[in-house]
Amino acid sequence: MSWLILLRRFWPALIVLAMGLWVARLDRLRADYRQTLTNERAAWSAAIADAAKARLADEARFARQQATAAQTYAASLASRQPLIIHSKDTVTRYAQTDAGRALCRAPDRVRDIDALDALLAHDSGPPGGGRGAVPTDGSAPPAGR
DSSP states (O other): OOHHHHHHHHHHHHHHHHHHHHHHHHHHHHHHHHHHHHHHHHHHHHHHHHHHHHHHHHHHHHHHHHHHHHHHHHHHHHHHHHHHHHHHHHHHHHHHSHHHHHHSOOHHHHHHHHHHHHHHTSOOOSOTTOSSOOOOOTTSOOSOO
């Protein structure tokens, strides 16, 4: 038998064989794509987990920084408090001496000074010359026009 007769007799089998090879190739490609997708998902899952760990570490570090800052602020306030009290006591004791009575002002004098400052700082109102528009000078040359 010649090739032509065999081809004529078995041509449907050749089409089925070609389709089978094509389906096998597609199956292999699909398996490769699935493996690639699985690898990508695993890599992204690891990256997301690392980012979550970094975020939690940053939050913990920020909480520690806030606690440290609050403690430092409280310590600085506590260290300033004796200075303020000591200064106030020093002024009070000095005011009770003869020299202090002459230099230190009584509370009513301090209030009078504050009232005078408020009176001097009072806004007296708008100036009197701001009522009309500035007159134009027709004989002057226009500058910069």
